[in-house]
Amino acid sequence: MTPNKIIEIKPLGFPWDTQDPFLFCAHHADAYPKGNENLGPQPSLLKGRNIGQDFTIKDGWRMYHGDSIPGFPAHPHRGFETITIVKEGIVDHADSLGAAGRYGAGDVQWMTAGKGVQHSEMFPLLKQEEENPLELFQVWLNLSKSNKFTEPYFGMLWADSIPLLKEKDSNGKSIEVNIIAGKLNGLTAPNPGPNSWAANPDNEVAVWTIKLQAGAQWQLPAAKNEVNRTLYFYKGSGLSIENNTIPEYHSIQLIAKENIMLQCADQDCYILMLQGKPMKEPVAKYGPFVMNTHEELQQAMQDYQNTQFGGWPWSRSDHVHASVKGRFARYADGREEIKS
Numbered sequence: 001m002t003p004n005k006i007i008e009i010k011p012l013g014f015p016w017d018t019q020d021p022f023l024f025c026a027h028h029a030d031a032y033p034k035g036n037e038n039l040g041p042q043p044s045l046l047k048g049r050n051i052g053q054d055f056t057i058k059d060g061w062r063m064y065h066g067d068s069i070p071g072f073p074a075h076p077h078r079g080f081e082t083i084t085i086v087k088e089g090i091v092d093h094a095d096s097l098g099a100a101g102r103y104g105a106g107d108v109q110w111m112t113a114g115k116g117v118q119h120s121e122m123f124p125l126l127k128q129e130e131e132n133p134l135e136l137f138q139v140w141l142n143l144s145k146s147n148k149f150t151e152p153y154f155g156m157l158w159a160d161s162i163p164l165l166k167e168k169d170s171n172g173k174s175i176e177v178n179i180i181a182g183k184l185n186g187l188t189a190p191n192p193g194p195n196s197w198a199a200n201p202d203n204e205v206a207v208w209t210i211k212l213q214a215g216a217q218w219q220l221p222a223a224k225n226e227v228n229r230t231l232y233f234y235k236g237s238g239l240s241i242e243n244n245t246i247p248e249y250h251s252i253q254l255i256a257k258e259n260i261m262l263q264c265a266d267q268d269c270y271i272l273m274l275q276g277k278p279m280k281e282p283v284a285k286y287g288p289f290v291m292n293t294h295e296e297l298q299q300a301m302q303d304y305q306n307t308q309f310g311g312w313p314w315s316r317s318d319h320v321h322a323s324v325k326g327r328f329a330r331y332a333d334g335r336e337e338i339k340s
Helices: 294-310
Strands: 006-011 022-032 071-077 080-088 090-095 100-104 108-112 117-122 132-142 153-157 164-168 174-181 206-212 217-220 228-235 239-241 244-246 250-255 260-264 269-276 284-286 289-291 328-330 336-338
Touching: 006 244, 022 228, 022 269, 071 090, 071 294, 080 090, 080 100, 080 174, 080 206, 090 108, 090 132, 100 108, 100 153, 117 294, 132 269, 206 217, 206 260, 260 269, 284 294, 289 294
Parallel strands: none
Antiparallel strands: 006 250, 022 132, 071 117, 080 108, 080 132, 090 100, 090 117, 100 328, 108 153, 164 174, 174 206, 206 269, 217 260, 228 250, 228 269, 239 244, 239 260, 284 289, 328 336
């Protein structure tokens, strides 16, 4: 008898449900219009929106917490990490340490909030003559109790540094896997934050994006240990897993110690995979703070009120970089990386 390798299949909402050691995953897919000289939509397009809390898709896009530019102006974090995976479009980063960056088109930002940091994540509409589509994932990975108060860290995983597994199945159909965290078939992802749960290979943290060409099949290899493994089928049609038909925009929780056969029929299938050894530690969370106890959570809020986690060195809470600026990262220690 073939064992049941699927634990649960369920529809995706906003944000997506995750398993320990992950805390949260949001999928942002917005068909932004042409930009204006201020890197936002034309003001006339903002009418009828709940500016400041615009999370309802209208005309194919949202402003989120942005006022004139979509995105997330300055806000605090403590006690976890954010992994921001940009498939299409541009994100502008600024933080309370003075670090900044612009990234997109396959780049990934890995930020460890640790003891506390403020940052902004804005989506500038750089193109004035054509639309500005955006697609990204933001994943929250917990920090263990021993690392909750580690120093904040901001690092870039540029697209050309992220390993890409490219294979063809027996019918010549293609499979592509971007290895953002973890290992696969001899390929190893760039280093995560130094105090990340993902930094220890024994925790088998894996963050992969998978593209199966229509008609392709691929065997997802078993994990070595008992870990939590979830697939998020976010775009496409005709996916089946171990002969179970999976509707689009559904998650699939798997038995990680089993090889799993994925098959894609009608259209190309796009999947995000999150996997990791659970921390099995108590979680107390409120908005942007994730601690182990209610008392620590109260202290986090008080510390932020008292210190602002270093303050905000930028003139605007929704700071964006000059429209002519390419992809870059400037770190708190003064180092700078220029990509394009």
